[in-house]
Amino acid sequence: MVKRKYKAESKRLMELMVNSIYTNKEIFLRELISNASDAIDKMYYKSLSDENLVFNKDDYYIEISFDKEERTITVRDTGIGMSEEDLDENLGTIAKSGTLEFKNELAKEDKTAEIIGQFGVGFYSSFLVAKKVSVLTKKYGDDKAWLWESEDVEGYSIEEAEKDSHGTEITLYLKDNTEDDNFDDFLNEYRIESLVKNYSNYIRYPIKMLMTKTKVKDEEAETPEYEEYKELETLNSMIPIWKKNKSELKDEDYINFYHDQHYGFDNPLTWIHINVEGAVSYRAILYIPEAQPFDFRSKSYKKGLQLYSNGVLIMDKCEKLLPDSFSFVKGVVDSEDLSLNISREILQEDRQLRVIAKNIENKIISELKKMLKNDREKYEKFYESFGQTIKIAVYESYGMEKDKLQDLFLFYSSKEKKPITLEEYFKNMKEDQDKIYYATGSSIEVIDKLPQGSGLKSKDIEILYLTDPIDEFVLKVMGSYKEKEFSSISQELESGKEEETKDELFEKMKTILGDEVVEVKASENLGDNPVALLSRGDLSIEMEKVLQYQEN
Ligand code: ADP
Numbered sequence: 259m260v261k262r263k264y265k266a267e268s269k270r271l272m273e274l275m276v277n278s279i280y281t282n283k284e285i286f287l288r289e290l291i292s293n294a295s296d297a298i299d300k301m302y303y304k305s306l307s308d309e310n311l312v313f314n315k316d317d318y319y320i321e322i323s324f325d326k327e328e329r330t331i332t333v334r335d336t337g338i339g340m341s342e343e344d345l346d347e348n349l350g351t352i353a354k355s356g357t358l359e360f361k362n363e364l365a366k367e368d369k370t371a372e373i374i375g376q377f378g379v380g381f382y383s384s385f386l387v388a389k390k391v392s393v394l395t396k397k398y399g400d401d402k403a404w405l406w407e408s409e410d411v412e413g414y415s416i417e418e419a420e421k422d423s424h425g426t427e428i429t430l431y432l433k434d435n436t437e438d439d440n441f442d443d444f445l446n447e448y449r450i451e452s453l454v455k456n457y458s459n460y461i462r463y464p465i466k467m468l469m470t471k472t473k474v475k476d477e478e479a480e481t482p483e484y485e486e487y488k489e490l491e492t493l494n495s496m497i498p499i500w501k502k503n504k505s506e507l508k509d510e511d512y513i514n515f516y517h518d519q520h521y522g523f524d525n526p527l528t529w530i531h532i533n534v535e536g537a538v539s540y541r542a543i544l545y546i547p548e549a550q551p552f553d554f555r556s557k558s559y560k561k562g563l564q565l566y567s568n569g570v571l572i573m574d575k576c577e578k579l580l581p582d583s584f585s586f587v588k589g590v591v592d593s594e595d596l597s598l599n600i601s602r603e604i605l606q607e608d609r610q611l612r613v614i615a616k617n618i619e620n621k622i623i624s625e626l627k628k629m630l631k632n633d634r635e636k637y638e639k640f641y642e643s644f645g646q647t648i649k650i651a652v653y654e655s656y657g658m659e660k661d662k663l664q665d666l667f668l669f670y671s672s673k674e675k676k677p678i679t680l681e682e683y684f685k686n687m688k689e690d691q692d693k694i695y696y697a698t699g700s701s702i703e704v705i706d707k708l709p710q711g712s713g714l715k716s717k718d719i720e721i722l723y724l725t726d727p728i729d730e731f732v733l734k735v736m737g738s739y740k741e742k743e744f745s746s747i748s749q750e751l752e753s754g755k756e757e758e759t760k761d762e763l764f765e766k767m768k769t770i771l772g773d774e775v776v777e778v779k780a781s782e783n784l785g786d787n788p789v790a791l792l793s794r795g796d797l798s799i800e801m802e803k804v805l806q807y808q809e810n
């Protein structure tokens with residue numbers, strides 16, 4: 259038997275986690291069940307490509323049992339199992355897939371307990387309740403089985419063991435009770451049942467447990483006597499949430515599903531439950547997250563929705579279902595109209611899929627417009643997180659997406675002192691106003707001080723303040739809104755009248771300034787300000803700055 263040490267960072271994280279005043283210890287069960295379900299999923303995926311493996315539904319399940327005397331809880335699955343290397347790789351490094359985000363968050367904030375609550379650190383959450391954990395496992399296709407054991411944060415051991423069939427059996431040896439924590443609480447079938455129903459109800463495989471039942475001993479007897487017996491019961495409903503009616507579901511159900519599916523560590527801002535019957539029928543639940551996914555700005559981020567065909571997962575991230583403008587949307591689509599044995603290539607050409615994607619896009623747009631109309635505060639929150647994504651999509655489509663998306667934009671208004679839509683600007687326009695004016699700058703305060711704006715402001719004309727570097731590019735690509743052209747206030751200055759008498763002075767100034775300027779002109783649009791800088795040609799000064807920045 260070899261003693262092995264945890265990777266250094268794992269050890270530190272584990273200590274942090276176990277020692278933090280973490281109240282929500284019960285999540286360990288959810289994590290173990292999720293892992294068991296993932297392991298069965300892997301068998302399912304394997305069966306898609308492996309002709310020798312038939313996925314017989316009845317053979318795949320998760321079973322929970324406990325032993326009151328030994329004070330142990332065991333979670334067993336018939337999934338893919340782990341080899342010796344897998345054990346070393348996956349259980350020797352803390353919560354592999356979650357590690358990076360977890361560490362980043364820890365670095366950012368000083369709220370360890372809360373963060374652990376949000377993340378759930380997977381397998382290691384076992385140590386919230388267990389003083390010792392043992393993992394007996396056999397990988398599908400391997401001859402050897404292995405026993406992994408760990409009693410503390412120092413290390414673990416792996417030795418060869420015996421196990422009949424593939425899968426994993428994880429046993430937790432509960433910690434001793436303390437004044438604050440009675441770990442024996444978990445050695446109770448009703449407690450376990452309620453945890454499963456609460457956290458793992460939609461796991462697609464049966465989660466079974468022996469439950470105590472009573473029956474009448476002797477039907478004939480005058481005074482009925484009862485006897486207890488045990489029966490293996492399935493605790494989870496397994497019916498996917500999207501197959502249920504909206505009326506059956508509470509907000510909590512949607513939010514739980516969002517977390518169960520690992521869509522995000524935040525809470526969803528809102529969701530859309532779709533049930534379309536028609537030429538192409540499908541069901542979907544789409545979520546608009548509150549915050550940007552942690553890797554949203556990185557290259558590794560992949561958009562997409564989970565695609566099911568009649569309850570069976572086909573693809574975890576179907577990109578074709580989401581336009582770039584809504585790459586942040588999370589969720590699931592289930593359609594019976596997709597043929598089941600589709601290979602991924604064929605699926606991508608699927609016309610049905612395009613119909614669904616189009617439909618989904620429209621639903622998202624109308625949901626956002628509804629939010630904009632009915633809950634402005636929520637919409638502004640949404641826009642803060644994802645407004646830029648929509649703007650980039652319009653810019654990158656060379657304006658093709660303009661008509662669809664332009665009414666989702668918000669820009670800060672000089673008059674309202676808050677973000678407004680283009681439509682609101684349009685409605686506020688003066689009768690003879692033929693342009694939509696904007697100004698660019700690094701912040702509202704900076705733009706507010708621009709002398710170029712004072713002329714328009716004194717005429718009570720509204721100006722949109724563009725603070726996001728992409729804003730001006732987007733307006734350029736759009737050109738106009740409802741036939742009103744966008745116009746930068748710095749270009750407006752050019753309409754100032756020149757008088758011959760001033761020409762001489764300006765000539766003189768030009769000679770002094772030399773190459774620094776192209777031209778010196780008079781303007782009526784400066785208000786109280788003596789002078790303003792402006793750029794020639796099509797680009798504003800701010801935009802030139804951005805271009806210069808990009809060239810470097
Ligand atoms: P995550 O599930 O986010 O990857 P975990 O800490 O929960 O992180 O699990 C770490 C890894 O250990 C899993 O990715 C998986 O490879 C392996 N693992 C855990 N439990 C099981 C299991 N029951 N069967 C097979 N592999 C497992």
Ligand code: MG
Nearest residue numbers: 292293380381
């Ligand atoms: Mg996990």
